[in-house]
Amino acid sequence: MTAVVEKPLVSGTRDEPGGPWKAVFALALFESRRLLTRIPMLLAFALYLGWTVWRAGRAWGGYPALQDADRATQGAPMLVGLAVLLSANHAALRSRRHGTERHFAVLVLPPWRRTVAHALSVVAAALLTAVCVAAQFGREALRPGAIGHGSVGELLVGPLTVLLCGLLGLLAAALVRSALAAPLMIVFCLFAFMFLSGAGTGDGWEQWLMPAVGEGTSNTLPSDLMGRPAAWHALYLAGLALSLGLLAVLVAGGRKPVILAGAAGALAMTVVGGVAQSAGESPELVKARERATVHPEQVQSCARRDGSTYCAFSEWGPRVGDWATVVERVRSLAGGSAREQGVVVRQRVEARYGLSSDSALDSLKRPHEVTVGTQWGGNRVPEFSAAVAGVLIAGDEKAATSICDGRIVPLMWLAVGWESDPLDALRRVRLDDSVTGSAMVLQPTNGLYMTEAQTEVLRALLDLPRGEAGARVKDRWDELTAPKITAARAAGLLGLPAPEGEDKCL
Secondary structure: OOOOOOOOOOOOOOOOOOHHHHHHHHHHHHHHHHHHOOHHHHHHHHHHHHHHHHHOOOOOOOOOEHHHHOHHHOOOHHHHHHHHHHHHHHHHOHHHHOOOHHHHHHOOOOHHHHHHHHHHHHHHHHHHHHHHHHHHHHHHHOOOOOEOOOOHHHHHHHHHHHHHHHHHHHHHHHHOOOOOHHHHHHHHHHHHHHHHHHHOOOOOHHHHHOOOOOOOOOOOOOHHHOOOOHHHHHHHHHHHHHHHHHHHHHHOOOOOHHHHHHHHHHHHHHHHHHHHHOOOOOHHHHHHHHHHHHOHHHOOEEEEEOOEEEEEOHHHHHHHHHHHHHHHHHHHHOOHHHHOOOOEEEEOOOOOOHHHOOOOOOOOOOOOEEEEOOOOOOOHHHHHHHHHHHHHHHOOHHHHOOOOOOOHHHHHHHHHOOOOOHHHHHHHHEOOOOOOOOEEEOOOOOOEEEOHHHHHHHHHHHHOOHHHHHHHHHHOHHHHOOOOOOHHHHHHHOOOOOOOOOOOOO
């Protein structure tokens, strides 16, 4: 009998180096290119970059506080996130729309691995957003006038928002196989954002459920008084994004232990971050804010320059030179003893309510002490200049803000007369941006009031050559700074036409 030896059948499949994960990464690379070149993505990134470039430097006048600049990177990525949500959802449903789902059954990749590839393409969009965020913040950080410290947690919000939105779109594709799901989710996200943003004014825990948490204030605080749970919020967003992504993989059929363990870990991250970010302000933070507001001298360092003292919070030390320059220019236009009078420039904040309030600073009755805020550049410069001029003439801030007579003319001459464009500086320091009529004059503390007649006299004085105008002010300094002087009397002393407007204070 002849024995027949049967040869084993040769499998038609080959084990490629790297196994199925090599195919996953190859598909992820392909999907990343497709995702980033879709029209909604291109439009979203174009708007994002255009808005960022246009807005750069406008909020801080070239003198950014980095603890504000990091939060400024969070809003625009939300637009990119919505585009990623739509694009990722459509990419995951592509085979169903085109009727090619049955062809994928003969490939090496099961549905859950294809879902992983789509999730990795969303990661690529988040990384590109991270590059944009880093460039935006880096530009502000490299400005010569930048001060303060940014937060990594705040900077992560933009990229994590994009990741969260993309994985949400992917999960929607796994649960609802309809192209209408993504647009409806975008509408829902917009309504949820508007509702939760209006639910609180910086104090409510529910606002931290949103990806980006804004503040209803332009107040700038020292970094250690911010009180925002940025690191915990970043952990919450990362956990939530991972939870959505792994849930999409589970729905697609991924039941491996590592996926189940990852989903449990992501859920734990979400819970820990969510609970920790809603814990509220610590007693230590409350005390530190109280001390910085009521007794700033206890936490400030001071420096002497040209007979004046400048006291600032530690992060604002580099700003002393800018303040000193303004003080010296204002004093150079003064006459009498005011020309040599030193001042104490004290930086003040209202930190007791955190970033949820824009409370004004009250004027203080401290001899020759001038308040300066935490913002600089733009309109803040003539406002500080007006405060210095008021203290030189009246002796203290409280008395200066009570001036309602012709002394406003020499005061405002000191405030804007040294500027390269005094008329523009006058416009920027007045509440209604006018250079005619009556108006409120802004200062770091309470403002001043200029009558129509006082404005006329000052305008006439500014029309003179600077040297001639300065000489007239110094020659008649004592009379010009005497209490109860009228605008007409000030005009006569300066050799200017009598004003025709009303000279009556509020």
